[in-house]
Amino acid sequence: MDDSRSLLLDTAGRLFAELRETPDDADAAWQRVAELGLPLALVDEAHGGFDLPVADALAVVRLAGQYALAAPLGEALLANRLLAEAGADIAEGRPTLAVADPHSPLTLNREGDRWRVHGRLPAAPWVEHAEVVVTIARHDRQNRLLLLDPDSLAATPGTNLADQPRTDLTLDLDLDNHRVRELPETLGAEWLFESGALLRCQEIAGALATVLDMTVQYASGRVQFGKPIARQQAIQQQLAVLATQAAIAAGAADMAVDAFHDPRRHALIAAAKARCGEAAGQALAIAHQVHGAIGITREYRLNLYSRRLWSWRDEFGSERYWQARLGEQVLARGADGLWPFITELGGSTEGARQ
Amino acid sequence: MDINFTAEEAAFRDEVRAFLKDKLPADISRKVKEHKRLGKEDTVRWQKILNEQGWLALHWPKEYGGTGWSPIQKHIFEEECAEAGAPTVLPFGVNMVAPVIIKFGTQEQKDYYLPRILKSEDWWCQGYSEPGAGSDLASLKTRAVREGDHYVVNGQKTWTTLGQHADMIFCLVRTDPEAKKQEGISFLLIDMNTPGITVRPLITLDGEHEVNEVFFDDVKVPVENLVGEENKGWTCAKYLLTFERTGIAGVGQSKAALAHLKQVAAQQISNGRPLIEDPHFRRRLADVEMELMSLEMTNLRTVAAAEAGGVPGAESSFLKIMGTELRQEITHLFRTAAGPYALPFLNEALHDDFDGNYVGPEFAASVSARYFNFRKLSIFGGSNEIQKNIISKMILGL
Numbered sequence: 001m002d003d004s005r006s007l008l009l010d011t012a013g014r015l016f017a018e019l020r021e022t023p024d025d026a027d028a029a030w031q032r033v034a035e036l037g038l039p040l041a042l043v044d045e046a047h048g049g050f051d052l053p054v055a056d057a058l059a060v061v062r063l064a065g066q067y068a069l070a071a072p073l074g075e076a077l078l079a080n081r082l083l084a085e086a087g088a089d090i091a092e093g094r095p096t097l098a099v100a101d102p103h104s105p106l107t108l109n110r111e112g113d114r115w116r117v118h119g120r121l122p123a124a125p126w127v128e129h130a131e132v133v134v135t136i137a138r139h140d141r142q143n144r145l146l147l148l149d150p151d152s153l154a155a156t157p158g159t160n161l162a163d164q165p166r167t168d169l170t171l172d173l174d175l176d177n178h179r180v181r182e183l184p185e186t187l188g189a190e191w192l193f194e195s196g197a198l199l200r201c202q203e204i205a206g207a208l209a210t211v212l213d214m215t216v217q218y219a220s221g222r223v224q225f226g227k228p229i230a231r232q233q234a235i236q237q238q239l240a241v242l243a244t245q246a247a248i249a250a251g252a253a254d255m256a257v258d259a260f261h262d263p264r265r266h267a268l269i270a271a272a273k274a275r276c277g278e279a280a281g282q283a284l285a286i287a288h289q290v291h292g293a294i295g296i297t298r299e300y301r302l303n304l305y306s307r308r309l310w311s312w313r314d315e316f317g318s319e320r321y322w323q324a325r326l327g328e329q330v331l332a333r334g335a336d337g338l339w340p341f342i343t344e345l346g347g348s349t350e351g352a353r354q
Numbered sequence: 355m356d357i358n359f360t361a362e363e364a365a366f367r368d369e370v371r372a373f374l375k376d377k378l379p380a381d382i383s384r385k386v387k388e389h390k391r392l393g394k395e396d397t398v399r400w401q402k403i404l405n406e407q408g409w410l411a412l413h414w415p416k417e418y419g420g421t422g423w424s425p426i427q428k429h430i431f432e433e434e435c436a437e438a439g440a441p442t443v444l445p446f447g448v449n450m451v452a453p454v455i456i457k458f459g460t461q462e463q464k465d466y467y468l469p470r471i472l473k474s475e476d477w478w479c480q481g482y483s484e485p486g487a488g489s490d491l492a493s494l495k496t497r498a499v500r501e502g503d504h505y506v507v508n509g510q511k512t513w514t515t516l517g518q519h520a521d522m523i524f525c526l527v528r529t530d531p532e533a534k535k536q537e538g539i540s541f542l543l544i545d546m547n548t549p550g551i552t553v554r555p556l557i558t559l560d561g562e563h564e565v566n567e568v569f570f571d572d573v574k575v576p577v578e579n580l581v582g583e584e585n586k587g588w589t590c591a592k593y594l595l596t597f598e599r600t601g602i603a604g605v606g607q608s609k610a611a612l613a614h615l616k617q618v619a620a621q622q623i624s625n626g627r628p629l630i631e632d633p634h635f636r637r638r639l640a641d642v643e644m645e646l647m648s649l650e651m652t653n654l655r656t657v658a659a660a661e662a663g664g665v666p667g668a669e670s671s672f673l674k675i676m677g678t679e680l681r682q683e684i685t686h687l688f689r690t691a692a693g694p695y696a697l698p699f700l701n702e703a704l705h706d707d708f709d710g711n712y713v714g715p716e717f718a719a720s721v722s723a724r725y726f727n728f729r730k731l732s733i734f735g736g737s738n739e740i741q742k743n744i745i746s747k748m749i750l751g752l
Contacts, residue, residue: 166698289733292488293733298558314696315697318694321693
């Protein structure tokens with residue numbers, strides 16, 4: 001890790017550790033995170049950002065997962081990046097993003113001198129707290145970024161399992177031209193959905209690192225039958241499996257991060273999200289088993305990580321979804337294409353360093 | 355041994371089925387089947403119906419008002435109840451403390467408590483676990499000191515299921531701190547309305563108030579509430595645990611849940627076709643069904659052995675492990691079936707009077723809560739790791 005990256009992670013880590021004491025105050029967390037400029041990490045300097053390497057900016061997202069940061073940093077990073085790519089102003093307040101179900105994309109049409117958009121954006125994160133909601137639609141073979149005003153949307157607010165705000169948006173509205181902006185060909189709705197999945201991979205990897213720490217610590221301190229339960233071989237074996245799953249999630253998330261600019265991202269992010277989701281499920285079952293009853297209370301901090309991990313598993317495509325996408329890509333290569341498909345994914349991915 | 359049902363047993367099954375069809379209130383079974391939260395009133399109402407029929411006290415001898423049923427009959431009854439959507443009987447009174455009172459209690463205790471338990475006049479809870487005494491129950495610290503005709507109790511119990519409703523708690527307390535840890539424990543019955551008792555809720559992952567902490571601060575308990583001899587409570591505790599583990603395989607619940615899961619999977623559309631036709635999901639469903647079938651056979655073999663006079667011992671440990679792992683796996687498959695609809699969490703939707711909008715299909719509203727809640731299965735009643743220790747010692751002789 002180079003110096004600037006470790007400096008960044010140290011600074012962010014200190015802040016997140018401090019904010020950990022108030023896990024429910026998203027507004028306060030947001031303000032502090034924004035003061036540090038973190039939401040602008042992926043924006044180029046011409047647009048007032050820091051133009052950090054993708055790997056560095058996303059390392060901060062993993063850290064946010066690790067400390068259970070209350071604010072939607074990952075969503076804001078991507079949203080700002082898209083605003084910059086589309087030549088729009090970077091949001092002063094909180095930007096967020098929303099995605100359509102990949103099976104039912106938004107429809108965008110030209111009506112007179114305005115645009116008309118129609119469709120649903122289920123479980124959009126942090127809408128009520130946001131200044132602008134961005135999403136991507138396609139019209140006439142052109143990707144377009146939509147800048148939605150949260151106050152003008154038909155919204156059903158709710159939360160995910162982790163009590164994080166998630167709002168179902170039903171769009172049937174006219175948009176002025178300045179709210180519909182061209183995006184490069186590579187940045188389509190699919191790109192956004194994949195990038196959302198990548199954020200969740202990073203957060204899962206970060207949270208699992210904490211879950212592993214907590215569980216090892218608990219098992220080392222909890223004495224039953226005159227010795228720490230960590231001295232029981234049955235518990236050690238479970239901890240080893242938990243550590244393996246945490247390491248696998250970290251590795252899969254690294255792979256996905258490196259694929260940010262890589263054309264192979266369709267396969268790499270699919271594999272990473274499916275595997276991170278699996279890791280979350282297996283790791284949490286063990287973490288709870290080792291913690292015993294204390295782990296299932298709301299007062300104990302594991303619950304915060306559990307509920308987030310269980311949510312992140314399903315957000316931006318569940319394991320089933322991404323396994324199916326990966327399967328389609330394999331099948332498309334035909335019977336003789338499987339092995340080349342796998343080996344081609346193994347090559348170096350320099351994309352994230354650009 | 356024969357694990358086929360006899361004609362008499364089949365007739366008994368029909369009788370149970372007819373009773374359930376006739377007497378199980380529709381509103382209650384609907385709540386159970388839709389996984390709504392049950393209130394105290396629902397449980398009490400159902401227990402009173404069972405008691406009128408004489409079918410509440412499955413494990414009691416007949417002379418005390420028990421059914422006198424054979425192990426096979428109990429098995430059939432439990433399976434039919436699960437399938438019909440009958441609520442689980444609150445185990446703490448009828449299935450836990452009552453057998454202890456019958457075996458170790460005085461005549462006065464039997465005369466007073468047993469009829470009240472049958473009539474559901476007292477809601478009982480269990481005072482076993484403490485913050486420092488979970489799997490290692492015998493290290494419990496709640497102290498009872500004899501002062502004249504009372505014990506004075508100080509300490510804390512935890513994970514007290516449904517203690518917020520309780521009128522009575524049965525407690526393991528330390529009466530001799532000098533003795534070896536199993537030998538200084540006594541079994542006390544304590545009125546929850548006694549001054550000095552505080553119940554504090556512990557809200558669980560799924561947002562439910564199911565367990566509590568119970569604090570004892572100079573709580574005066576009459577000595578006649580001691581069951582068995584002072585310092586011999588561990589014998590009562592162990593005796594009770596053998597009852598805690600009856601029916602622990604949960605075969606009936608799993609069968610009912612699996613049938614529901616199949617129904618749901620036939621309706622859910624995934625990648626353009628019913629989920630139940632998805633090869634990967636089918637395979638997992640089939641795995642569970644095979645496991646469940648073998649669990650059922652193992653359970654029946656155990657039941658048949660008990661019928662022939664054998665005492666279920668370490669077998670209950672593998673029933674517990676297999677049974678709880680299967681129930682957890684089924685909740686996992688429910689989450690898979692619900693897909694993204696498992697995600698929105700509507701705590702209110704678990705209440706019967708919910709009239710808001712469901713985000714997805716109605717069944718999906720409860721799947722995550724149940725997945726969370728069922729983490730407890732592999733932890734309570736002796737964690738699955740403890741069960742493995744028992745198997746290694748008692749069956750493998752290690």
